Amino acid sequence: MPSFDIVSEIDMHEVTNAVDKAKKDLGNRWDFKNVDADIEIDDKGVTVSAEQEFQLEQLIDILRMAFASRDIDGRALSESGESKSGKLMKQHFVLKQGLETDMAKKIVKLIKDAKLKVQSSIQGDKVRVNGKKRDDLQTAIALLRETELEVPLQFNNFRD
Structure with missing residues (x-):
């Protein structure tokens, strides 16, 4: 996955x-x-x-x-x-380094409100996003890039 x-x-x-x-x-x-x-x-x-x-x-x-x-x-x-x-x-x-709990919750809520076919979970100071299709994950990345958050975000550890 x-x-x-x-x-x-x-x-x-x-x-x-x-x-x-x-x-x-x-x-x-x-x-x-x-x-x-x-x-x-x-x-x-x-x-x-x-x-x-x-x-x-x-x-x-x-x-x-x-x-x-x-x-x-x-x-x-x-x-x-x-x-x-x-x-x-x-x-x-x-x-500022790492995602604080409030910001991580906000990111998870944004992803859930967009009703994408992905699941997101908070893991320490990062948020992991899982999905069945790579396109769904790329849509989630595009959504977060468009959203103006007060912290800079990077997307790493992309696995197929």
Whole structure:
């Protein structure tokens, strides 16, 4: 019986490359010369810091463009809070990975409401979809791609 998994994963190596590219772009920008601005990555996410709010917004745009150029979905970045410490303003972004239970339930409900001839089940941080025909599975993938969800989805482990 054909099946596939719906997951939300980020390649951390590509994230590191995107942050490095954003740092390089930051160093090349003339409007950031002699400005205390930085983009840092850690295990939990990415922190952007600048002296003023408009510079912080420009750094966020640079980071999002670097993510887009490395084919990382921008929805993988989730703002977790802005803080001001001393003369620096900081914005922290959490990298969203894995499907939370609520999102997995929403995906299963979308598939069931579409009345496709497939069965979906939640398995940890992924959703497995089974069907008798490959075409039904491809219809389910097309349905989920058309739907605007707040997390990036990947479809892997496709088995015939």
